[in-house]
Amino acid sequence: MVAERARLVEISGIRRLFEAASPDAVNLGLGEPDFDPPPEVVAALCDAVRSGMNHYGPSAGISALREKIAERYRSLDPTTTRENIIVTSGGSEGLMTVALTLYDAGDEVLVPNPGFVLYSPHARLMGATPVPYSLTAENRYLPDLDELERLVSPRTRALVVNSPSNPTGAVFPKKTVARLSAFADRHDLSIVSDEVYEEIVYERPATSFWGVSDRAVIVNSFSKTLAMTGWRVGFLVAPRTLAPELNKVHYHIVACPPTPTQVAVLAGLSDGEEARRSMVREFRARRAIVTRLLSRTPGLSVVPPEGAFYVFPRFSWDRTATEAAGDLLRRGVITTPGDVFGSLGASHLRLSFAASRENLRRGLAVLRRYAADLAEGTVP
Ligand SMILES: Cc1ncc(COP(=O)(O)O)c(C=O)c1O
Numbered sequence: 001m002v003a004e005r006a007r008l009v010e011i012s013g014i015r016r017l018f019e020a021a022s023p024d025a026v027n028l029g030l031g032e033p034d035f036d037p038p039p040e041v042v043a044a045l046c047d048a049v050r051s052g053m054n055h056y057g058p059s060a061g062i063s064a065l066r067e068k069i070a071e072r073y074r075s076l077d078p079t080t081t082r083e084n085i086i087v088t089s090g091g092s093e094g095l096m097t098v099a100l101t102l103y104d105a106g107d108e109v110l111v112p113n114p115g116f117v118l119y120s121p122h123a124r125l126m127g128a129t130p131v132p133y134s135l136t137a138e139n140r141y142l143p144d145l146d147e148l149e150r151l152v153s154p155r156t157r158a159l160v161v162n163s164p165s166n167p168t169g170a171v172f173p174k175k176t177v178a179r180l181s182a183f184a185d186r187h188d189l190s191i192v193s194d195e196v197y198e199e200i201v202y203e204r205p206a207t208s209f210w211g212v213s214d215r216a217v218i219v220n221s222f223s224k225t226l227a228m229t230g231w232r233v234g235f236l237v238a239p240r241t242l243a244p245e246l247n248k249v250h251y252h253i254v255a256c257p258p259t260p261t262q263v264a265v266l267a268g269l270s271d272g273e274e275a276r277r278s279m280v281r282e283f284r285a286r287r288a289i290v291t292r293l294l295s296r297t298p299g300l301s302v303v304p305p306e307g308a309f310y311v312f313p314r315f316s317w318d319r320t321a322t323e324a325a326g327d328l329l330r331r332g333v334i335t336t337p338g339d340v341f342g343s344l345g346a347s348h349l350r351l352s353f354a355a356s357r358e359n360l361r362r363g364l365a366v367l368r369r370y371a372a373d374l375a376e377g378t379v380p
Helices: 004-008 013-019 039-050 063-074 090-102 119-125 145-151 174-187 243-254 259-271 273-295 321-330 357-376
Strands: 085-088 108-113 129-134 156-162 190-194 216-221 234-237 349-352
Touching (some): 004 119, 039 259, 063 259, 085 243, 090 234, 090 243, 119 129, 321 349, 321 357
Parallel strands (some): 190 216
């Protein structure tokens, strides 16, 4: 027998789809950079392991790394110190730590729809109710403040935000960050700001909630920026009063984040900058290819992503998102059906451009053929 809460969550639909794919399918479903970590960082990891950094470390993370992260956030709030920083086992554990620390049973939590797949299940695991707020193409996938005012209730505990967004690629303008902060103030809410794609932006820098709202907990990660999703290093930036509470809970989940990968990340923060820039340059070029080809595909409309490495076209085909993704899978292309990210992801596909230019062109050619076949009525 398992606890009731285990029945409240499922393995993500994305995984099920991948498992059904043939090995030579073009994969436009990847949620991680198709790059290796910068070579200096890989070398630093080997050194760390060889030189004996293989033991437990402090639960909030090694001091030098916390200090280095704090330094970065001091430009946003000059009072930031390492006491505000907790190193986590990736952003995923950071999100779980925040949920365990902030949400009580019976609370309501405002979550983006469509939004990253962990926000609602985490709320449910705590006995809280996720209350989805809409992100629509008409509003360039930005939150609608009037709708948030209608959804908020005396039970609302927190607002979860994600900019740059997975799956939409939207990046909040500064004024959206200011308005959402004022909204949280008005209703006495915590802000859980998932900023893991912060450094993967194409138009303008992303605006962090740190230094704008003193109610914000920032969830961040090195997974995407240093192309090291398997290394499991992320971090939380939290107000001084909240950080010790978060750290207690975090200790009960992981004891401490992995020591050798923290040492390597510390090296990467100084040495990995050029590798990150060149990765973002490549994503920018691919984004141009993808948006150009998609905008010429019958039945699709697309808001060009301003950040992350996803594009989220909406389709007007007579298909559900799962059916469309299933058809494409049978034609040899893996995409992610938009509805795994929430009800408003219906009639959308998420395509990841963490794939080579060649694979993007091949995958998009299949997609365009499929769209043409649908238009001609030749798809069963
Ligand atoms: C929006 C968002 N937040 C958090 C994560 C978690 O990343 P990680 O646990 O690898 O740091 C992801 C991963 O895909 C994501 O897309």
